[in-house]
Amino acid sequence: MSHTPVKQPTLPFWQVWNVSFGFLGVQFGFAMQNANVSRVLSDLGADLHSLSLFWLAAPVMGLLVQPIVGAASDRTWNRFGRRRPYILGGAFAAAIGMLLMPNAPLFVAFMAPMIFGGMMLALMDGAFNVTMQPFRALVADMVPSEQRTLGYSIQSLLINIGAVFGSILPFLLTNIIGLENTASVGEVAPSVTWAFYLGATVLFGTVLWTVIRTKEYPPEQYNAYKGLDADALAHANRPRPLTAKLAEFWQLFINMPKTMRQLAIVQFFSWFALFIMWVYTTPAITQYVWGVDAKWFDPVFLHTLDEIPAEIAAAKGAAGDWVGILFAGYSLFAAIFSVLLTKIARKMGRKPVYALSLLAGGIGYLSFLLFQAGEPTLVNLGITQVTVPAGALGLVLPMVGVGIAWAAILAMPYAILSDSLPADKMGVYMGIFNFTIAAPQIVSGLFAGWILNSVFDNQAIYIIMLAGVAMVLGAASVIFVKEDDAAPAV
Known part of the structure; x- marks a missing residue:
């Protein structure tokens, strides 16, 4: 059963911006991964025909993580919010993966550096997906329908800004800052290492900005704005056997x-x-x-x-x-x-x-x-x-x-x-x-x-x-x- 929704208030432009701002950092991290992970894994010792096997982590993580996290965030209501706990937790895990991946040679006593690098790729991609899925839902939750085009336009702008700068960061560090872009056997080039450090900082910083600057609606208010019946939702979300x-x-x-x-x-x-x-x-x-x-x-x-x-x-x-x-x-x-x-x-x-x-x-x-x-x-x-x-x-x-x-x-x-x-x-x-x-x-x-x-x-x-x-x-x-x-x- 649904009710006539209460009109959801429009948001000031900068609040709409704040809701989506973390997308810049998430896409910055994705772009860093797409442009540089094959280079990193090759430097760490992966041969050409095994590169695609390492990259399997990305689609597998997306396949597993997005449906689970999306469903979980739909059912989460606590004092930290509904979507924000997943967004912040995913960003923190992704940042850790970005900090550790170029330092894989330090863990050679425990496992081959390229295996460690592959594990960090899986961690990063899984964490990106943990962050991304509830992030999209957060925009739909917070932005009223008449501002939805504005919200997703801002989101698209931030995603593309993040993609451009995340892709070129190692180039900028080499050609403007002067960091070395060559790698010794089993090592990662300093320009790429520092790019991952900066990428982790941008990722976590922008997501943290959104989490701090966005106050999610409590359940009663959210249901009123969306015209949802709390009892009907509770019945639809009731526990059911996995087989069903x-x-x-x-x-x-x-x-x-x-x-x-x-x-x-x-x-x-x-x-x-x-x-x-x-x-x-x-x-x-x-x-x-x-x-x-x-x-x-x-x-x-x-x-x-x-x-x-x-x-x-x-x-x-x-x-x-x-x-x-x-x-x-x-x-x-x-x-x-x-x-x-x-x-x-x-x-x-x-x-x-x-x-x-x-x-x-x-x-x-x-x-x-x-x-x-x-x-x-x-x-x-x-x-x-x-x-x-x-x-x-x-x-x-x-x-x-x-x-x-x-x-x-x-x-x-x-x-x-x-x-x-x-x-x-x-x-x-x-x-x-x-x-x-x-x-x-x-x-x-x-x-x-x-x-x-x-x-x-x-x-x-x-x-x-x-x-x-x-x-x-x-x-x-x-x-x-x-x-x-x-x-x-x-």
Whole structure:
């Protein structure tokens, strides 16, 4: 049973800002992870074909943690709030993981540094998910419907700011502060280490700001604003056997709308490609653009040496920094395209825009082959100047396509899907849809490393080509998605 809701008060602009401010730090941490973890794990001794196995921690943690934490925060009411305990606890754990990961060599007496690094990756990603899920719910809780567009616009702005600066931080520390970006055998470059330290500080600081500056509504007030009946909620949330919950979930899963099934195919190809990009862009451009042979990513070979030659260490460091620039680039292009996406979709239709955006991403990946080595080129980035191979500068162009695809992947599937879902099952089906994000990444993690080693002889540029093919297949799969599918009776 529901009641007529009491009008929820509008919030001053800066209170809406405060509610979302911690998103900046969370995305800062995510971007640090995406741009640098493959570099860190390689420095710690992980070989190329095992990198994707370490990265499995990310989708597995998302698959396990988000539904559990989301359900738990729905049922939590205590003197610290409803969402805030999870947000703060997750941020604290993520910050600990970020502080410890680059210090993995200190724990060599207990386990191999790369294993410790993999454990910290799992801790960070699990903690990011603990923070992110209730954070999204906090915005919906606190911001009234007439300010919801403003709230999520601020959230999108902060997410993209965090993504850009989190991606380029090691580059800034090297080229502005002057920290060393080369790593000895089994060590992590100082610029990356300090980037993780600063990332942990930004993450925890911004989240703490939101937790301190946001006062959640008590249960009675919240229920009045949302038109909810406390007794009905208590009955719906009553304890039930796990078997009953699983049976209900299974019925919803097998009766999912056809549109969701069709979108799942598109999601498989697009997220399979994204996972490959996050894992293998660093070794791909280090080999292909900076000309570093694949043997320099082989830990067995590296441990036969007393030290890595200076020119190899410098090339790997410079390439790793440039990946941060490229990842910041696609985040920036995604932010720009996101502003235009709704208007373009109104004119062209959602499916054509979705398909063309994925095609742009696929072409972006495939065009990596066009940018190899080249003459040293001085690049003026405004804040500093850096010399890179001409091919590295050219790789900014493919990032336009990748950014367009990323913006569409974050928006268009949900816009298409929402019309086909029953209103009373919207939340649970959106949770089920998260499987279409995690599952392809798990498949990619299990098989991409084997493909790289067995089929491509550890030439990482060709695994990026595989990502391009996958993204093009995703674009083609949009053709088979039907938007007018009726919601099933469940």
